[in-house]
Amino acid sequence: xxxxxxxxxxxxxxxxxxxxxxxxxxxxxxxxxxxxxxxxxxxxxxxxxxxxxxxxxxxxxxxxxxxxxxxxxxxxxxxxxxxxxxxxxxxxxxxxxxxxxxxxxxxxxxxxxxxxxxxxxxxxxxxxxxxxxxxxxxxxxxxxxxxxxxxxxxxxxxxxxxxxxxxxxxxxxxxxxxxxxxxxxxxxxxxxxxxxxxxxxxxxxxxxxxxxxxxxxxxxxxxxxxxxxxxxxxxxxxxxxxxxxxxxxxxxxxxxxxxxxxxxxxxxxxxxxxxxxxxxxxxxxxxxxxxxxxxxxxxxxxxxxxxxxxxxxxxxxxxxxxxxxxxxxxxxxxxxxxxxxxxxxxxxxxxxxxxxxxxxxxxxxxxxxxxxxxxxxxxxxxxxxxxxxxxxxxxxxxxxxxxxxxxxxxxxxxxxxxxxxxxxxxxxxxxxxxxxxxxxxxxxxxxxxxxxxxxxxxxxxxxxxxxxxx
Amino acid sequence: xxxxxxxxxxxxxxxxxxxxxxxxxxxxxxxxxxxxxxxxxxxxxxxxxxxxxxxxxxxxxxxxxxxxxxxxxxxxxxxxxxxxxxxxxxxxxxxxxxxxxxxxxxxxxxxxxxxxxxxxxxxxxxxxxxxxxxxxxxxxxxxxxxxxxxxxxxxxxxxxxxxxxxxxxxxxxxxxxxxxxxxxxxxxxxxxxxxxxxxxxxxxxxxxxxxxxxxxxxxxxxxxxxxxxxxxxxxxxxxxxxxxxxxxxxxxxxxxxxxx
Numbered sequence: 001x002x003x004x005x006x007x008x009x010x011x012x013x014x015x016x017x018x019x020x021x022x023x024x025x026x027x028x029x030x031x032x033x034x035x036x037x038x039x040x041x042x043x044x045x046x047x048x049x050x051x052x053x054x055x056x057x058x059x060x061x062x063x064x065x066x067x068x069x070x071x072x073x074x075x076x077x078x079x080x081x082x083x084x085x086x087x088x089x090x091x092x093x094x095x096x097x098x099x100x101x102x103x104x105x106x107x108x109x110x111x112x113x114x115x116x117x118x119x120x121x122x123x124x125x126x127x128x129x130x131x132x133x134x135x136x137x138x139x140x141x142x143x144x145x146x147x148x149x150x151x152x153x154x155x156x157x158x159x160x161x162x163x164x165x166x167x168x169x170x171x172x173x174x175x176x177x178x179x180x181x182x183x184x185x186x187x188x189x190x191x192x193x194x195x196x197x198x199x200x201x202x203x204x205x206x207x208x209x210x211x212x213x214x215x216x217x218x219x220x221x222x223x224x225x226x227x228x229x230x231x232x233x234x235x236x237x238x239x240x241x242x243x244x245x246x247x248x249x250x251x252x253x254x255x256x257x258x259x260x261x262x263x264x265x266x267x268x269x270x271x272x273x274x275x276x277x278x279x280x281x282x283x284x285x286x287x288x289x290x291x292x293x294x295x296x297x298x299x300x301x302x303x304x305x306x307x308x309x310x311x312x313x314x315x316x317x318x319x320x321x322x323x324x325x326x327x328x329x330x331x332x333x334x335x336x337x338x339x340x341x342x343x344x345x346x347x348x349x350x351x352x353x354x355x356x357x358x359x360x361x362x363x364x365x366x367x368x369x370x371x372x373x374x375x376x377x378x379x380x381x382x383x384x385x386x387x388x389x390x391x392x393x394x395x396x397x398x399x400x401x402x403x404x405x406x407x408x409x410x411x412x413x414x415x416x417x418x419x420x421x422x423x424x425x426x427x428x429x430x431x432x433x434x435x436x437x438x439x440x441x442x443x444x445x446x447x448x449x450x451x452x453x454x455x456x457x458x459x460x461x462x463x464x465x466x467x468x469x470x
Numbered sequence: 471x472x473x474x475x476x477x478x479x480x481x482x483x484x485x486x487x488x489x490x491x492x493x494x495x496x497x498x499x500x501x502x503x504x505x506x507x508x509x510x511x512x513x514x515x516x517x518x519x520x521x522x523x524x525x526x527x528x529x530x531x532x533x534x535x536x537x538x539x540x541x542x543x544x545x546x547x548x549x550x551x552x553x554x555x556x557x558x559x560x561x562x563x564x565x566x567x568x569x570x571x572x573x574x575x576x577x578x579x580x581x582x583x584x585x586x587x588x589x590x591x592x593x594x595x596x597x598x599x600x601x602x603x604x605x606x607x608x609x610x611x612x613x614x615x616x617x618x619x620x621x622x623x624x625x626x627x628x629x630x631x632x633x634x635x636x637x638x639x640x641x642x643x644x645x646x647x648x649x650x651x652x653x654x655x656x657x658x659x660x661x662x663x664x665x666x667x668x669x670x671x672x673x674x675x676x677x678x679x680x681x682x683x684x685x686x687x688x689x690x691x692x693x694x695x696x697x698x699x700x701x702x703x704x705x706x707x708x709x710x711x712x713x714x715x716x717x718x719x720x721x722x723x724x725x726x727x728x729x730x
Binding site for chain 1: 520522541542543546547551552554558559560561562563564566567570571572574575577579581584585587591595599602603613615616618634638
C-alpha cells in the first residue's frame with residue numbers, strides 16, 4: 001500500500017517535472033519566475049526565501065528542455081548581469097554565491113577521488129590549505145619575517161612579490177597541490193577502503209599541524225595567528241570607472257572598491273568552477289574516467305582489463321587535489337587572511353557531506369550539494385537563529401504550554417547545532433536516497449550518443465522481463 | 471607452435487603448495503582445458519598466469535615474453551585476457567562501458583586530447599563505441615548496451631564478461647568456469663560461442679571447468695589437476711578412460727564402476 005502511494009507520488013513528480021520543463025509555456029513561466037525571483041532578491045537584502053527562489057529558478061532553467069544555445073545565453077545573463085546587479089546591491093548574496101562556487105570546486109575535486117575512483121579521502125582540505133598557504137606565503141610580507149617571532153610587524157610595507165603575480169600562482173596552485181596529491185598518493189596506493197581513509201585523515205591533520213607549527217625555526221606560516229595581509233590582484237581603475245557609470249544607477253549607490261573585489265572574486269571563482277566542471281566531465285567521459293569507475297567497482301577486475309592501477313590512482317589524487325589547490329589560492333587572496341583554523345578536519349567532512357548529499361559521482365549533484373550546505377550554513381540556520389533571538393527578546397509566550405520565549409535556553413541556538421543537523425541530513429539521505437539529491441547517471445551510448453539520462457528503475461525492470469523470456 | 475609455455479611453476483601459500491611443478495603448453499589456435507575437483511589449484515594456476523600471484527619458482531613464456539614478475543595490466547597488454555569464476559563485472563557501469571573498459575589497453579588517446587575533445591579523441595571514441603556494439607552483437611547482447619551490468623540476469627552477465635575480455639584483442643583467452651551455474655541449454659549455447667570465438671577471431675582459449683560434460687565436448691587437449699599437481703594430460707577420449715582422473719573426480723568406487 002505504502003509502496004503504491006510512493007510510486008504514485010514519484011509518478012506525479014515526474015509528470016510535474018515534465019510539465020515544468022517542456023514546451024513554450026514552460027519556457028515563458030521559467031522566464032517570469034526567474035525575473036520575479038530576481039526582483040525579490042534585488043529588493044530585499046538577506047531574504048532567505050527570495051534567494052532560494054532565485055536558486056531554484058536557476059535549477060529550473062538548467063532542466064528546461066530547450067536548445068543548448070538558448071540555455072547558454074540564459075546562463076550568461078544570470079551569471080554576468082543578474083547576479084552582479086543584486087549582488088552588488090546586497091553584498092551578502094554575492095558572498096553566499098562566492099562560497100557556493102568555492103565549495104562547488106572543492107566538492108567537484110573530491111568527487112573525482114571519492115565519487116569516480118572510489119578512494120575515500122578524509123583529509124581533502126589539506127590540498128586547499130596547500131593552495132591557500134602557497135599564495136599566502138609568497139603574496140604577503142611573510143617572507144621578510146622568516147627570522148622574526150610571530151606577531152611582529154614587518155619593517156616595510158612593501159610586499160615580497162607584485163600583486164599581479166596572483167594570476168601566475170593560480171596556475172602554481174594547480175601544480176603544487178597536484179604534486180602534493182601525488183605525494184599523498186604514493187604511500188597509500190596499496191591501501192583500500194578503511195585503511196586509506198585513516199591515512200588520508202592523518203595526512204589532513206599533518207598539513208594543518210604543519211601550518212600551525214611552522215613558525216619555528218623559520219617563521220613560514222606565522223603559526224596559529226595566520227598570515228595577513230595577503231595581496232589581491234590590482235583592478236584597473238579606468239575600467240572600474242566605466243563599470244561604475246553603468247552599475248551605480250542600477251544598484252542605487254556608488255560601488256566601492258571592496259564591492260568590486262567581491263565581484264572580481266565571484267567572477268574568478270565562477271570561471272574556475274566552469275573550467276573544473278568541463279575538466280571533470282571530459283575526464284569522466286574518456287578512457288581515464290572509465291578506468292577510475294572500473295577501479296571503484298572492482299579493483300581486481302580492473303587490473304585484469306589492463307588498467308595500470310598505480311598511475312590511475314595517482315592521477316585521481318592529483319586531479320582532485322589540483323582543483324582544491326586553485327581554490328585555495330583564490331581564497332587566500334579574497335580573504336586577505338588565512339589561519340590553520342580554516343583547514344580543520346570538520347572542513348574535510350563538510351566537503352565530503354556536500355558530495356554525498358548531492359550524489360557521489362554526479363557532477364550536477366555535487367554542485368547542488370555544495371549550494372544546499374552553504375545556504376543552510378550561511379542563511380537558513382543563521383536566519384533561524386536571528387528569529388529565535390528576536391523571540392527571546394520579545395514578551396511572546398507559546399500558547400497552551402504557557403512557555404515564555406525569553407526563558408528559552410541559549411544552547412538551543414540553531415547555529416550551535418549545525419553539525420547535528422548535518423548528521424541528521426546525512427543519516428536521512430543514506431536511508432532514503434543513498435544516491436544523493438541528483439544521483440549519478442551513466443551515459444547512454446548505444447542508441448543516442450551524447451544524451452545523458454538517468455537509467456530508470458522502471459525501464460530496467462521492464463528489460464528484465466523482456467529478456468528473461470528471450 | 472606454442473603460444474604459452476609454463477614449466478615447473480610452483481605457487482605456495484605458507485606451507486600449502488597450491489600449484490606444484492606445473493608444466494603446461496598451449497598451442498596457438500587450440501582450445502584446451504584444465505579440469506580437476508574443487509580446490510585442485512586450477513584458479514590459482516590461472517592467477518599465476520595472469521600476474522595476480524607471482525609464482526615462487528618456474529618459468530612462464532608467452533609469445534617470447536617472460537610473464538613472471540609482470541603486473542596484471544602488463545600481461546593484459548601482451549595479449550592475455552580472462553574472465554572470472556565468480557563474475558566480476560563493473561556493476562554500476564553500463565554494458566557498453568564495461569566493454570570499453572576492456573579496450574583500455576588498445577585505446578591510445580591522451581588525457582590532453584580528452585580534455586580538449588580533439589578530433590583524434592572523438593574519432594577514437596566513436597570507433598571504440600562502434601566496436602563495443604559489434605562485440606555485444608557478437609556475444610548475443612543485442613539492445614542491452616545501456617543497461618547497468620548489475621541489472622542483467624546471470625547468463626547475460628557471463629556474456630558481458632566474455633565481450634569485455636575479447637575487447638582487449640587478446641591472443642589467449644582464459645575462461646574460469648564459464649558455464650558455472652548455467653542450465654544444459656545455456657551451456658550448449660556457450661560452448662558454440664567459444665568455438666565461434668576461436669574459429670572466427672582466431673583466439674586461443676584455455677578453459678577451467680569441473681563439469682566434465684562441457685570439457686569433453688569442446689577441448690582438443692585436457693590437463694587434469696588434483697592437489698596442485700597435474701595428474702594426467704591428453705585427448706578427451708584418453709582422459710575419459712583414465713582411472714586416475716575418474717578417481718580424483720568421483721572417488722575410487724565410481725572409478726571402478728565407470729570403467730566397467
